[in-house]
Amino acid sequence: MNGIWVPLLLSLKVAGWATVLATVGGIAVAWGLSRWTSRWCDVVDAFLTLPMVLPPTVTGYYLLVLFGRRGWLGGWLQSHGIELVFTWQGAVVAAAVVAFPMVLKAARAAFLDVDHRLEQAAAVLGVSPAAVFFRVSLPLAMRGILAGVLLAFARALGEFGATLMVAGNIPGRTQTLSIAIYEAVQAGNDDTANILVLVTSATCVVILCLASWLVPGGRGGRGGRNGRPARRSAS
Numbered sequence: 001m002n003g004i005w006v007p008l009l010l011s012l013k014v015a016g017w018a019t020v021l022a023t024v025g026g027i028a029v030a031w032g033l034s035r036w037t038s039r040w041c042d043v044v045d046a047f048l049t050l051p052m053v054l055p056p057t058v059t060g061y062y063l064l065v066l067f068g069r070r071g072w073l074g075g076w077l078q079s080h081g082i083e084l085v086f087t088w089q090g091a092v093v094a095a096a097v098v099a100f101p102m103v104l105k106a107a108r109a110a111f112l113d114v115d116h117r118l119e120q121a122a123a124v125l126g127v128s129p130a131a132v133f134f135r136v137s138l139p140l141a142m143r144g145i146l147a148g149v150l151l152a153f154a155r156a157l158g159e160f161g162a163t164l165m166v167a168g169n170i171p172g173r174t175q176t177l178s179i180a181i182y183e184a185v186q187a188g189n190d191d192t193a194n195i196l197v198l199v200t201s202a203t204c205v206v207i208l209c210l211a212s213w214l215v216p217g218g219r220g221g222r223g224g225r226n227g228r229p230a231r232r233s234a235s
Contacts, residue, residue, distance in 0.1 A: 004195055006172055007180035014088060014163075014176055015156040018095035022152045025096075026103025027145060031133070033104075034111035045108070052101035056161025063094055063166050084166070091167035091174055095159045099152035106148025110141035147214040154207040158200065 029048065033041055051059050067084045068074045077084065084090035114137050122132045138145075160178040167174035169183065177200050184193035 003180070003184075003192055004199070007175050007177050007196070008199060010088065010172075010175065011157055011177040014091045014095055015153050015159075017092045018099055018156040018159075019149060019153040021092070021096040022099040022103045022156070023145075023149050026100055026148065026152070027107050027138075030104050030107035031111055031137070034108050045104075048104055049101040051098045051162075052105075056098065056159065056163075057165060059098060060094060060162035060165030063097065063162060067093065067166070086168045086170065086174065088167065088174055091163045091176060094162040094166040095156035098159050098162055099156040102152040102155055103145070103148045106151065107141065107145045110144025110148075111137060113144065114140045143214050147211045150207050150211040150214065154204050154211075157203065157207075 033045055064085070065071050066073055067077065067090070069078060069085070074085070084093055118140070119132050119136050122136050123129070127135070158178055159176070160182070163174075163176055164179055169175050169179050175183070177196055181193055181196045181200070184190075184196060
């Protein structure tokens with residue numbers, strides 16, 4: 001059982017921290033893109049969404065180039081006593097990069113769906129821009145953002161390629177659920193692999209159901225703009 005609980009707890013820790021990083025960065029960038037009126041906006045969005053479509057090994061390679069000992073940032077970090085490669089913190093960074101587009105896409109769509117007249121009314125009443133964001137925009141977009149956060153957590157929980165390249169496969173230190181499943185299959189340990197697969201699948205199903213319920217206008221929600229009840233047309 002130790003071979004099951006250790007990678008499970010490590011995966012939850014990695015996915016949790018990765019989701020926090022992806023959420024903070026995703027909301028900030030999504031807010032900026034939703035208010036930026038430029039032809040370059042979609043180009044920036046496409047560039048930031050690349051980890052969603054690139055092979056995970058390619059994303060992992062880019063991260064190694066960036067954070068490796070001879071990388072652009074790796075040498076500077078190592079000079080300050082920070083080591084990311086072959087550590088669980090490196091797994092967090094890899095999972096956060098892969099999960100980031102999930103939050104970005106959901107948050108940007110949610111912010112674009114916010115009625116700008118409400119923000120303008122708050123500004124006219126003398127509310128500061130920061131207060132408008134936290135008291136008007138963010139609450140109205142929260143339902144869509146939460147759906148993206150749940151999807152980001154599920155993506156981070158199942159991350160394999162980028163995590164393996166950056167953090168490696170060190171049992172008890174960097175071996176997450178997906179890597180443990182791969183190792184169990186390679187070793188012919190079908191019982192352990194089956195249990196790990198069932199745990200991962202059940203967790204992801206629960207997360208996807210919650211995300212579906214949170215999506216504005218989804219079958220689980222009440223429908224309408226920003227989760228408000230849709231009006232019935234007169235017959």
